[in-house]
Amino acid sequence: MPEVACHLVDGLILTIARETGRLFDVRNKKTYNLKGEVLESLEKLAAGNYSGPALKIPWLGETVATVGPLQADPVIVDSLAELDQTYMCSYFDGLPDRARQAYDAVLTAHAHRKRFWESVGQCPALPETVLRRALLLGEDPLDVVCVGDDDFLSVALAALGHHVTVFEIDELVVGILGKVAATAGLEIETFEVNLRTPLEERFVGRFDVFVTDPMSNRDCFELFLSRGFSMLRPGGKGFTAVHPAACRLFREIADERKFAIANWHRRHNRYYGPDMLLHEYESDWVEVHKTDATEPQPDASSYSLGMDLYTEMFQRRPMLGITTIEDIEDVRFAMPFYLEPLLDTAVENVELRVRTKSTQLGLDATSIYLSVARGHIVLHVDRKKRRILLETVPHDAEVTGVTQCMLLAAYKPTQIELTTHTDRSTFEIHVR
């Protein structure tokens, strides 16, 4: 590869955590874990700024660089458009041309973005969601400030005729905004800033509306909302994302900081991940109004001291472990007389102290429930369906592993197929 500007080939997306990274190949749904020096080069490549020697990643089996400036990735365009379509089919046909053009511009902006920072929680809203956010502002042109613009909402707003200013920490996002705005003939004023630093005086009290999508925790809400409210004119309004788990917290903050909650749009915002699939995270879109009594904290001239900006309330739930064993071989022994000692032995093996134990014997089924200090174990055997279910909360690999081995040895010695599925909230094993 010659030493000219290159970008990451179509269909590859890079995510970067603190010291590691992942490369997603959307075309074949593969993920590659990364670490070391290659990350720096790949990040430049993802931004279209790489011009070093040919970049070789042997395990990928193909080149990862394409000569030329960064442009909309057609694989991302197709993936996001398809994902959007299942939500948009209820309303897209009825939209005016201007709104459809705004959607196209947002989709194009998203398709330029080939790198995500995991460490600051970058998880963009679907272009479809972005369009709906912009449409909620109405048709009269407004002065709008985007307090962070990970989702390229500014593009939709500008395309719909609003005057838009963006404060964003990520230089890649700022760069894409500049490029997309220039190509589409949109006016978007961008500032690459860290919102923890004080606001410049010229921005205070200048805007009609702010829009923001902070992480749903107290520190992040307070920082992003305080900056938003500080930049509003008296009587101005804002829109913010709130994860459903943070409803109560958000209402508390509204009371403390004395702003009004005017409208609550539940489950308005859907997001996607770097694999171009729907993300399990979602949020409400809440309209808030500045009142005479609103007290932004920290105020515009202060640094933010918040330490906990990037944790999410929605993650605070132990993982659920589920094992399903189908077609067990001899149901005669799937009775409490045999099941109870089996479970007792498994629990003893992993030195778990059982607090309470209850057994329910039905005609065709048996359930055994164990309450332990951190959660519970349920073993359910359906003799009619010849099926065993083992549920552990929280999921514990040792408990599941030992119990599962004993159950398989006793009831399914000739297992045929074992599949696992794991996500953020569940660990599932299925044996047929």
Next chain:
Amino acid sequence: MRFLQGTNVTHWGHTLGLCHPDSPGIFVETRWLDDLESLITSGDEVPKQLAVLLGDLLAPGDAYPVDNKTLERMAELDRLYLGWVPGLWQRCGGLITGAQRLAASCRIHERPRHALPSLPASTAHRASVIASLDGEQILVLDDPDGLSLLLAQNKAVTVVETNGPRRRWLESQANRCNVRLTFVESLADAKQADIVVVSPSDPRLFEACALARPGGILVATVHPPWGKVWKAFATDIGLEVFASHREVEYVLLPGGRVFDAAGDLVLHQRVGTLTPTRPLEMPSTYWLDIDSPAHTGLQNPCEHLADALAGCAPWPEANRSLDRVGERDALWWSAAHASGLVAELWRERQRLLVTISPFSPELSFAAMAAVSLSLCDDSTRFRAHHGRWQMQNLSTE
């Protein structure tokens, strides 16, 4: 004259559950059903024993065909969950208003059989989608929210409904709206239709699908956790998905709350002869994930949940086990045939997890209702969890 205003009654089988948005839910014996019906429709004299049970739920006033308090709540919930869909109100405003009035006119509900009751705006949206499809004859298998009445404005609608309170309600509303519905008592009495509306949990599923004429359309409301098994079933029998409206079907719970995990409206075409296959495989397990539960400061919040569950559950309670360690409260509740659930409440983390293994649609709805009646306020949210099918693009799985 005193009336039962703002209160909705659910006939759970062995109990009657009374829900008022500003009061905790209460359960009374089923023998009071006729008296409650009279209290709603004509404000009759109340037997003393029942008056004591009802307390402040009885208020002086007049009988109205539509309960205003319920109507206000429906309008509020519609705005919260679907008010932001662009153009929905302009396109379906009349249908939404109609669906809200229907929801507010039905004061005595039966426990859902297969289809779950929807938020009025979801019902109106579904009616609007179905009305736009080709076909004049529509067969609706199970109609808890008045979909057939909305469709009957422009189409010929047949409802499979045995005689009972729901059929009486549909008949009375059809008379009020001056539309014609045809009722049949079983699928065997139904004729082939252009469009068939079903729910995956209905055991008559294959027979219902076969009632869509070749080339006809099958409309399914697919709630979690049915997505994956439904897709496999529909593919196996030879139905082709041609459109999916994702997460527009919100379930309405007793107590005027909404289950956030919305279902999909999936449209299929019957392209030829349907292939008989094994029955739809029930998902093995399910869980409800609840954020910010209310009343967690009570002495034993899980006991309140268990009491509500005992009122709503499809089977009598056989076993109840409560445990408390640190910030964690746990409940195991089971019926005599060993089906049951576990509720784990983490008070400081403000999370409630209800696991139902094995999954049962009846117990699942009862659990939602019990949580709604015992541990909910306006900040409590049922977490939506996308099924694995929903996480995928339709054409790429």
